[in-house]
Every structure is written in structure tokens, then in C-alpha cells.
Amino acid sequence: MTDSLLVATDLVKTYGPVKAVRGVTFHCNPGEVLALVGENGAGKSTVAKMLAGAVAPTSGTITVDGEPLASGSVRQSRLSGVRCAFQELALVPDWTVAENLSLPDGAPLKGFSQKKAVAAASALLESLHLSRIDPRAAVSTLSLADRQLVEIARALAGRPKLLILDEASSALTPPGVEWLFARIRELTAEGGSVIYVSHRLGEIAQIADRGTVLRDGLVAGEFVRGDWTDDELISLMAGRAAERFFPDPPERTTDAVALSVTDLRSEGLRGIDLELGAGEILGIGGLQGHGQAELLRALFGAAPAVADSWTVAGRSISRTNPVRSVRLGLGYVPEDRKREGLALEMSVGENLLAPWFKAYQLGGRPRLAQERGWIDGILKALSVRTRGPNELAGSLSGGNQQKLVFGRWMDRSRRVVLLHDPTRGIDVRAKQELYRAIVDLAKEGVGILWFSTEVEELVHVCHRVVVLYQGAVADELIGDRLTADAVVGAAVGATGSLNLTTEGVAS
Amino acid sequence: MTTPGTSAPDTVGTPASTGPLGTAPGVDTSPAGIDRAEGVGGSAPESPRGSHASFLSRVPRSVWPLLAFLVLFGIGGIIRPNLITIDSLIGTATFAIILAIASFGQTIAVIQAGIDLSVPNTIGFSALAFLTLVGPLGPVGAFVAALAAGAVIGFFNGVVISKLGLTPIVTTIAMNGLLFGVILLAFNFSELTVTPDFVIAITSAKISVFGISMAAVLPLGLALMVVLQLVLSFTGWGRSLFVVGSAAETARLAGLPVDRIRITGYMLSGLLAAFAGIVIVGYYQQASATMGASYLLASVAAVVVGGASIFGGRGSVVGTVGGALVLGQVSTLVTVLNLGANIQQLIYGAIILIVISLYGRRRAA
Numbered sequence: 001m002t003d004s005l006l007v008a009t010d011l012v013k014t015y016g017p018v019k020a021v022r023g024v025t026f027h028c029n030p031g032e033v034l035a036l037v038g039e040n041g042a043g044k045s046t047v048a049k050m051l052a053g054a055v056a057p058t059s060g061t062i063t064v065d066g067e068p069l070a071s072g073s074v075r076q077s078r079l080s081g082v083r084c085a086f087q088e089l090a091l092v093p094d095w096t097v098a099e100n101l102s103l104p105d106g107a108p109l110k111g112f113s114q115k116k117a118v119a120a121a122s123a124l125l126e127s128l129h130l131s132r133i134d135p136r137a138a139v140s141t142l143s144l145a146d147r148q149l150v151e152i153a154r155a156l157a158g159r160p161k162l163l164i165l166d167e168a169s170s171a172l173t174p175p176g177v178e179w180l181f182a183r184i185r186e187l188t189a190e191g192g193s194v195i196y197v198s199h200r201l202g203e204i205a206q207i208a209d210r211g212t213v214l215r216d217g218l219v220a221g222e223f224v225r226g227d228w229t230d231d232e233l234i235s236l237m238a239g240r241a242a243e244r245f246f247p248d249p250p251e252r253t254t255d256a257v258a259l260s261v262t263d264l265r266s267e268g269l270r271g272i273d274l275e276l277g278a279g280e281i282l283g284i285g286g287l288q289g290h291g292q293a294e295l296l297r298a299l300f301g302a303a304p305a306v307a308d309s310w311t312v313a314g315r316s317i318s319r320t321n322p323v324r325s326v327r328l329g330l331g332y333v334p335e336d337r338k339r340e341g342l343a344l345e346m347s348v349g350e351n352l353l354a355p356w357f358k359a360y361q362l363g364g365r366p367r368l369a370q371e372r373g374w375i376d377g378i379l380k381a382l383s384v385r386t387r388g389p390n391e392l393a394g395s396l397s398g399g400n401q402q403k404l405v406f407g408r409w410m411d412r413s414r415r416v417v418l419l420h421d422p423t424r425g426i427d428v429r430a431k432q433e434l435y436r437a438i439v440d441l442a443k444e445g446v447g448i449l450w451f452s453t454e455v456e457e458l459v460h461v462c463h464r465v466v467v468l469y470q471g472a473v474a475d476e477l478i479g480d481r482l483t484a485d486a487v488v489g490a491a492v493g494a495t496g497s498l499n500l501t502t503e504g505v506a507s
Numbered sequence: 508m509t510t511p512g513t514s515a516p517d518t519v520g521t522p523a524s525t526g527p528l529g530t531a532p533g534v535d536t537s538p539a540g541i542d543r544a545e546g547v548g549g550s551a552p553e554s555p556r557g558s559h560a561s562f563l564s565r566v567p568r569s570v571w572p573l574l575a576f577l578v579l580f581g582i583g584g585i586i587r588p589n590l591i592t593i594d595s596l597i598g599t600a601t602f603a604i605i606l607a608i609a610s611f612g613q614t615i616a617v618i619q620a621g622i623d624l625s626v627p628n629t630i631g632f633s634a635l636a637f638l639t640l641v642g643p644l645g646p647v648g649a650f651v652a653a654l655a656a657g658a659v660i661g662f663f664n665g666v667v668i669s670k671l672g673l674t675p676i677v678t679t680i681a682m683n684g685l686l687f688g689v690i691l692l693a694f695n696f697s698e699l700t701v702t703p704d705f706v707i708a709i710t711s712a713k714i715s716v717f718g719i720s721m722a723a724v725l726p727l728g729l730a731l732m733v734v735l736q737l738v739l740s741f742t743g744w745g746r747s748l749f750v751v752g753s754a755a756e757t758a759r760l761a762g763l764p765v766d767r768i769r770i771t772g773y774m775l776s777g778l779l780a781a782f783a784g785i786v787i788v789g790y791y792q793q794a795s796a797t798m799g800a801s802y803l804l805a806s807v808a809a810v811v812v813g814g815a816s817i818f819g820g821r822g823s824v825v826g827t828v829g830g831a832l833v834l835g836q837v838s839t840l841v842t843v844l845n846l847g848a849n850i851q852q853l854i855y856g857a858i859i860l861i862v863i864s865l866y867g868r869r870r871a872a
Contacts, residue, residue, distance in 0.1 A: 344754065350746060354757070357750070361742070
């Protein structure tokens with residue numbers, strides 16, 4: 001144990017009566033990638049934050065290189081060579097990439113030079129093979145994936161001894177993940193260590209040397225490379241035998257068309273033809289930033305768009321806006337559940353009902369009472385863990401929040417539901433519950449258009465997958481051609497062949 | 508509250524702050540001791556502390572300003588025992604209800620994550636327009652026209668904010684300046700003297716409620732409060748307003764007509780400010796170009812003290828009445844202590860800062 005880089009002993013963290021972490025012990029050797037896995041609420045993020053110094057442990061010790069880590073100070077942590085990239089991005093949206101990258105080391109009394117910051121940022125991005133990101137661009141103008149890359153770059157900038165990646169790959173596309181793995185291997189080759197927190201078992205299989213499974217704030221088990229299967233890990237995380245991971249798409253029973261569009265043009269879209277059948281689950285693949293977000297927003301009317309012909313449930317339209325789309329029978333689960341999906345200060349029930357408020361009808365508690373049957377049905381169908389419809393949406397965990405954004409469109413006679421990566425950053429059990437709900441919705445004849453950054457979801461749960469590349473349809477995959485390699489291949493513009501290099505990110 | 512005595516602050520204040528802890532085992536000391544016991548009671552069983560916290564969070568926010576008012580009322584009684592009378596309470600409440608009526612529109616603007624800084628001159632404009640139009644249109648026609656003017660002002664605010672995307676603070680303060688120009692140009696102040704009877708009847712006329720004589724504006728304001736609170740809490744429009752204020756992009760992507768909700772919100776805000784203008788004319792029976800000026804800071808203060816979040820998505824008109832009562836009592840105390848009107852503005856400003864920092868901390872916790 002003495003040669004371990006990091007030793008965490010019996011970490012406990014309580015928030016009032018809530019015990020987030022109840023005694024976690026693990027160590028990490030130099031040059032090693034240690035995975036921390038567990039469901040949401042298992043305590044992974046709290047442990048990561050304690051290591052980063054963002055949260056002080058209630059009891060327990062952390063030593064780095066034999067020296068106790070000054071707890072509760074991000075600055076002290078950084079000085080001891082610990083850097084962290086968080087899932088909830090810690091970048092200032094209105095600042096440029098360069099300003100954000102210089103933020104941690106900016107000594108406030110030394111003054112700040114825009115020119116030097118840009119030069120330093122360019123050099124850093126260059127050295128990390130991210131030169132396509134403009135250091136002068138405001139972070140808010142970047143895609144979520146690019147923002148995550150910047151966040152990781154910022155953590156890598158200090159050549160850390162210990163790098164903590166807390167769900168840092170959640171928005172990354174396969175080539176982005178490859179890029180991240182290349183950086184991790186560079187770091188470990190130099191003797192640095194990485195704590196890798198992720199839900200993606202495929203990534204863990206690829207990169208982790210060892211792993212620690214957390215459940216309910218305790219260590220549920222440990223594993224070493226090559227010595228485990230997905231099912232074993234899932235049952236360890238969930239504390240129960242795992243069910244089959246992905247459900248199959250349901251049998252199509254009708255040829256009716258739910259949505260069709262030809263030559264759809266919008267900002268970031270270069271003429272898209274698309275047809276979605278009733279009861280069909282159509283996956284949208286591709287790298288982030290190649291038009292998937294724009295496609296969903298355009299189809300819902302959240303961004304202006306025109307098309308040669310455009311029908312929704314058989315009705316021809318020339319353009320739409322969100323109000324009209326909801327009336328036409330569309331539903332939309334947006335990318336950012338906290339900002340675009342929920343009113344966090346309002347109740348669970350009212351968040352479910354948000355699209356169905358009519359100015360002249362009842363609202364508030366009388367409406368919740370009226371709709372009690374529907375609300376309880378949705379909460380039950382999706383296994384939302386909540387104290388009830390009157391709990392604030394903001395106090396639910398991420399996965400349960402996501403279920404609310406999805407659930408508001410269930411049993412509301414939708415014709416088409418547009419999903420923007422609904423399973424991003426939520427735990428395995430919540431994912432399975434969402435898969436089941438999506439399949440059930442399709443069984444009822446709802447057309448599902450589902451953009452996912454997780455290729456396995458597209459391959460297993462969708463009838464058909466359309467891959468976008470630079471704002472246009474690169475390939476349509478169905479039947480035997482629908483494989484993970486084909487989706488990834490088409491995503492990087494190399495139809496039919498697998499080409500997983502960092503050039504994919506740079507394109 | 509009808510019993511005079513200096514013990515009022517204790518009997519009112521302690522149950523609220525330490526009530527649930529009274530059941531904690533082994534605590535039999537004075538009220539002050541209970542507070543201290545909570546501070547060091549780390550080894551105490553968790554359940555009482557947990558229930559204490561959840562009890563506090565379950566208390567509606569609009570209760571706190573009412574408690575603060577009662578404490579201030581008690582403090583007034585300590586300084587001048589003769590202030591603890593029904594008449595004194597009614598006097599403060601009447602002042603407060605007029606401020607509250609002027610702040611109802613502000614509440615609606617703040618809930619939708621906006622602010623309406625055109626309240627002062629909307630008050631002035633509607634009051635002067637009302638008095639000017641009584642001659643040609645008759646009192647009822649003038650009343651309707653003045654309210655319509657307020658709604659139109661709000662409509663312009665709302666359109667500029669939602670359709671052009673300007674920030675509410677800039678838009679409404681520009682509107683306030685614009686209205687002041689209109690007031691100075693359009694009205695002939697020397698002719699405005701007569702206040703119509705029906706306005707006096709609903710404002711300054713003394714009526715008796717449960718045997719207590721009070722100005723008619725007090726029940727009028729409370730009735731308006733009840734109606735508005737019902738609209739905010741129990742209608743689709745009211746709840747949509749909260750969704751828009753809490754997360755505008757969420758509202759838009761859920762398919763709510765955000766622009767329409769915003770515009771109607773500002774229209775209601777303008778209409779209520781216009782109504783406040785007429786009420787002020789009726790109660791004080793005078794009107795001037797600057798009659799609304801003092802309501803700029805006071806209306807924001809009443810809303811914020813009333814528990815609304817300045818970031819939107821939270822607030823109530825019941826809370827605003829509580830906030831107005833607190834400010835009204837502050838104003839009474841300032842008068843009693845002979846501090847002068849300028850000190851009052853200073854205290855209002857300080858109260859806004861204190862309350863925002865207190866609520867901001869609760870929000871973060």
C-alpha cells in the first residue's frame with residue numbers, strides 16, 4: 001500500500017441526515033486507471049468531489065504520495081497534482097475557451113493578457129490534438145461534446161499526477177472517447193493515474209485496469225481487467241441479477257407514416273430527407289455537432305426551418321413552432337434536462353403537466369388532483385423514485401428528472417416523439433426503464449426519432465438508423481447492415497469502413 | 508394581538524422559531540437555551556432535527572413576512588405602548604394595502620423572471636388620465652379608459668421584452684421615462700381637482716367590518732389579493748407564468764405560448780399599476796406628476812420581502828401583502844421615532860439587500 005499514489009481510507013460524507021458515502025476505502029497505483037462504477041446516488045460523484053477537494057469528507061483520510069490531502073480545498077488539491085473534470089461542466093459559458101483554460105491558474109494579482117491566454121490555449125489545444133477548437137470562441141457557442149473536451153483539456157493542462165474524470169465522457173462521441181483514451185494512455189505512460197467514473201461499461205472494459213463498484217455509499221465489490229462481464233457488473237451495481245440489457249424493438253404493425261420531410265433546410269442542416277413510420281423507432285447517429293441536435297430542433301419548430309414537403313401524421317405543413325408542434329401531436333425531449341426540460345423549482349406533477357396547461361383551465365393543485373390518475377400512472381410506469389407529485393423536480397436525481405421530461409409525452413396521444421440523447425449520464429437501471437418506456441410507446445403506434453450518442457442503443461433498440469455527417473444523411477442502416485461498426489464508420493464519413501482515429505474529432 | 512403589552516414579540520416570535528424543538532427530549536431550559544441546545548446537539552437523535560428542518564421548509568414563504576410584521580408591531584409597542592391598538596393596526600394596514608395594490612403588478616412581473624420599473628409613472632399616468640377623462644367620459648368610462656391605458660403600457664413592455672428580446676429592466680425603465688414625458692406634456696394639472704364619488708366610495712370612505720371602522724380600500728385590496736392569488740395558484744395561466752419564470756426555455760420546448768404568457772403578464776402588471784393609480788387618487792384625493800415616484804423602490808421591496816425570487820419562478824401576492832405590511836410598519840416606526848422620510852428610503856434599500864441575501868442563502872442550501 002505504501003507505493004500507492006492515492007489511498008482513500010474509510011471516507012464518509014453526510015449531508016444532514018443523508019449519508020451520501022458511508023465508508024469507502026480504495027487505492028490507486030501510479031500509472032493505473034481505476035474505474036469507479038455504480039448507479040446514480042451510489043456515491044461516485046461525492047467520492048470524486050472529495051478527491052478533488054470540492055467537498056470535505058465528514059470523516060476518513062485521503063493521502064496522495066503519502067501526504068495527507070488538505071480536504072475541502074480545490075486549490076490545495078490542485079497543488080498536490082490532482083485535477084478533475086466534472087460531468088456538470090464547470091466552465092463559464094460567456095467566456096472564451098482561452099479565458100476558461102487560463103481560469104484555474106490565473107493569479108488574480110498578476111494581471112491577465114488576452115493575447116497570452118489565447119497563445120497558451122492554442123498551444124495547449126495543439127498539444128492535445130484539439131486544434132480545431134477555436135480558443136477565441138465563447139464556450140456557450142460550442143457543442144456540448146466540445147465543451148466537455150475543453151473541460152478535459154483544462155484538467156489535463158496541469159500534467160496532473162492524478163486525473164479524476166467524473167462522467168467526463170458522457171457527451172462524447174466514439175471518436176471523442178478514443179481521443180480521451182489516447183490522452184489517458186499518454187498520462188499513465190508517464191506514471192500518472194486516472195480515476196474514471198462512468199456508466200459506460202464498454203468504455204470501462206477498454207480503459208480500466210481495475211475497478212471499484214459502489215452501491216449505496218459502500219464498496220460493493222472490486223474487479224480487475226478482463227475478469228468480469230457486463231452482466232456481473234450490472235448485478236453488482238444494482239444488487240440484483242441483471243435483466244437483459246437492451247429490449248428489442250417491437251414488431252411493426254402498420255405502414256402508416258408518422259412524419260415525413262424532404263429537403264429540410266435549417267442552420268446546420270443541408271437538405272435532409274426523412275420518413276418515420278408510426279410505431280417505428282428510428283435512430284439518429286453520428287458525431288455530435290453534425291446536425292442531429294439541429295434536426296430535432298428543426299422538426300419540433302424550436303429553430304426556424306423550411307422543407308420542400310413536410311407532413312406530420314398525414315397533415316401537410318410548411319413550417320412549425322413548438323406550440324403548433326405540440327398541437328400536431330409531437331413531443332420533444334431536449335438535450336439539457338435542467339435548463340430546457342424542467343422547471344426545477346416546480347413540483348414533479350406540474351413538470352409532467354407543463355405542456356398541457358391551458359391558460360383558461362385549472363392549474364396547480366386542483367389540476368394535479370384531476371390528473372392524479374395519469375400522473376401516478378406515469379410515475380409508476382417509469383419507476384420514478386419520488387416522494388410524490390408535490391416534491392420539487394429539482395430534488396430528484398438526474399435519471400429520475402430525465403424520466404419526467406420523457407413521461408410528460410406518454411399517454412397523451414402523441415404521433416411522434418423526438419428524443420435528444422435521453423439516457424445521457426443516467427444510471428443503468430434508469431436507462432433500462434427508459435428503453436422499456438420507449439419500446440412501449442412505439443408499440444402504441446408512436447413514431448420515435450431517437451438521437452443517441454451511445455451506439456449500442458441505436459444498434460439494439462432501433463428498427464433503423466440514419467447517420468448524419470456534416471448536416472446531411474451519410475447512410476441509412478437497416479437489418480444486417482445495422483452494426484456498431486457501420487454506425488461509427490458512417491459517422492466519421494467513411495461509409496462502410498471502421499476508422500476510429502483522432503482525425504474523426506478533428507474533422 | 509389586541510391585548511396591549513410588551514411581551515408580544517416573545518409570544519409571537521418564539522413558537523415559530525423553536526416550536527418543533529419544544530418536543531426534543533431533555534430540553535427544559537428557557538427559550539434561549541433551546542436555541543443553544545440545537546446548536547450543540549450534534550449527538551442528539553436525528554429525527555427531531557430532521558423534522559425541524561422539514562417543518563421549516565414546509566412553512567409557506569408568505570408566512571415569514573407576516574411574522575416579521577408582527578415582531579415589528581410588537582417592537583413598536585415596546586417603544587410606544589399606545590401603538591398597540593386596533594386603530595394603529597388599521598392605519599398601518601391601510602397604508603400597506605395601498606402599497607400592496609401598487610406592488611401586485613410588480614409581483615406578476617417578478618414571477619415571470621422580469622421586473623416592471625414602469626410602475627411609478629404608470630400609476631401617475633393612469634391617475635391623471637382618469638381625472639382628465641372624468642369630464643368627457645364620466646367616471647366609469649374614465650375608470651375603464653385608465654385601466655385600458657395601463658394594459659396598453661404593459662402590452663408595449665411585453666412585446667418589446669418578448670418579441671425583441673430586450674431585458675425587462677432596460678425596457679421598463681425606458682417606458683417609465685417615456686411616460687414621464689407624456690405626463691408632463693399631456694396633462695393640464697390646474698384642472699384636476701375633483702375626485703369622483705364612486706372612487707372615494709371604494710377607497711377612502713369609512714366602512715365598518717365586524718364593527719371595526721376602516722377605509723374601504725382595505726377590504727378592496729384584500730379581495731383583490733385573494734382573486735389574484737387564486738389566479739396565480741390555480742389556473743393554467745398562473746402556473747404557466749411560473750413555468751416561464753422558472754425556466755423559460757423549458758416552457759418554450761414544452762410547447763407553451765411563452766410570448767403570449769409574457770405579454771399578458773406585463774399587461775396585467777400594467778393594468779394593476781393603473782388600478783393602483785386610481786386607488787391612490789381616491790384615497791389621498793390628490794394627483795401630481797411625481798405621485799408614483801415613491802413606489803419604484805417600495806414596490807420592488809414589498810415583492811422581495813414577500814418572498815418572491817428576483818430570479819423568477821417564485822412569489823405570491825399574499826406574500827407581497829405581508830411584505831407591504833412590513834414596510835408599512837417600518838414606515839410607522841420611522842415616523843414614531845421622528846427619523847424623517849429620507850431615512851425611510853435608506854431603510855427600504857437596506858431591507859431589500861438583507862432579504863435578498865437571506866433568501867439567496869436559503870436557495871443555495
